[in-house]
Amino acid sequence: MRAIGIMHWGGPEVLSVVELPDPAPGPGEVLVRVRAAAVNPTDTALRSGARAERLRDVPAPHVPGMDAAGEVVSFGPDVLTDLRVGQQVMAIVVPHGARGAYAELVAVPAASVVPVPAGAGLAEAATLPMNGLTARMALDQLSLRPGQTLGVTGAAGALGGYAVELAKVDGLRVVADAAPRDAGLLGDLGADVVVPRGPDVAQRMREAVPGGVDGLVDAAVQNDTVAGAVRDGGQVATVRGYEADAGRGVRFRPVWVREYARRHDQLDRLRQLAEEGRLTLRVARTYRAEEAADAHRALEAGGVRGRLVLEW
Numbered sequence: 001m002r003a004i005g006i007m008h009w010g011g012p013e014v015l016s017v018v019e020l021p022d023p024a025p026g027p028g029e030v031l032v033r034v035r036a037a038a039v040n041p042t043d044t045a046l047r048s049g050a051r052a053e054r055l056r057d058v059p060a061p062h063v064p065g066m067d068a069a070g071e072v073v074s075f076g077p078d079v080l081t082d083l084r085v086g087q088q089v090m091a092i093v094v095p096h097g098a099r100g101a102y103a104e105l106v107a108v109p110a111a112s113v114v115p116v117p118a119g120a121g122l123a124e125a126a127t128l129p130m131n132g133l134t135a136r137m138a139l140d141q142l143s144l145r146p147g148q149t150l151g152v153t154g155a156a157g158a159l160g161g162y163a164v165e166l167a168k169v170d171g172l173r174v175v176a177d178a179a180p181r182d183a184g185l186l187g188d189l190g191a192d193v194v195v196p197r198g199p200d201v202a203q204r205m206r207e208a209v210p211g212g213v214d215g216l217v218d219a220a221v222q223n224d225t226v227a228g229a230v231r232d233g234g235q236v237a238t239v240r241g242y243e244a245d246a247g248r249g250v251r252f253r254p255v256w257v258r259e260y261a262r263r264h265d266q267l268d269r270l271r272q273l274a275e276e277g278r279l280t281l282r283v284a285r286t287y288r289a290e291e292a293a294d295a296h297r298a299l300e301a302g303g304v305r306g307r308l309v310l311e312w
Contacts, residue, residue: 003018015292023305030072031204046062066257092267110260111263128271135162139167152206153220157305195271199225201229215230216237237254
């Protein structure tokens with residue numbers, strides 16, 4: 001099969017088409033022919049060498065990608081599933097040995113695969129699994145009650161947008177940040193209050209909620225600079241492993257989406273919400289798989305609203 005691989009760490013130019021053996025589904029796994037794979041910051045981090053030490057004993061090529069959509073090809077032994085061969089599905093892919101979703105075929109646990117939301121295309125479906133589960137896990141860690149207030153940074157991005165919409169499903173009041181051009185988008189996603197984004201976002205949120213928000217999803221990865229937005233004893237969900245003592249009893253809670261990769265119930269709930277129109281699947285642009293370097297450049301340039309998607 002073809003895949004987009006990394007032979008050595010570096011800029012987008014290190015991404016290239018490589019030939020790899022077709023994977024075979026193991027016990028409890030589903031083999032998926034990938035038609036669309038979303039491009040995420042975790043992919044650019046892998047490519048740049050941010051995980052080089054962790055992968056020092058894993059031979060190249062390293063294949064990025066944690067989101068896939070395509071069709072079921074076959075099943076490994078002992079698979080209990082209602083899926084059928086040829087069915088369109090979406091999956092969260094946890095790269096084992098750095099073999100991710102930027103490939104024509106992936107073998108993934110059946111618990112990580114659900115049908116594509118009815119009415120959605122494969123590119124749209126590829127934007128949901130990893131980002132949607134990350135947002136869901138962040139909200140679950142914060143454990144807010146209906147009526148409480150959630151802050152969301154990076155709210156116009158894919159992760160932030162899903163956090164806003166899932167928070168509204170949970171009955172929360174949402175204070176989100178946005179550039180002026182994205183204020184309307186955040187209103188459409190359901191944010192109750194939109195404040196200007198930037199390094200002073202904590203101050204802006206405090207002005208909107210003088211006592212501080214009850215919890216915050218930091219999709220913009222601003223880390224300690226957003227602690228001031230949170231009330232005493234509140235929590236911040238972080239997505240790059242950030243932890244610190246912010247004082248005032250404010251706790252940082254790292255979110256590791258791998259822990260939700262086999263939460264079939266949660267992934268299927270995301271599918272249902274998308275079908276009901278309560279989650280918005282946003283594709284910023286599609287690229288041919290061999291144009292992965294261009295997609296990485298676009299993502300790192302910033303300003304992407306929704307997800308960039310590679311198509312085979």
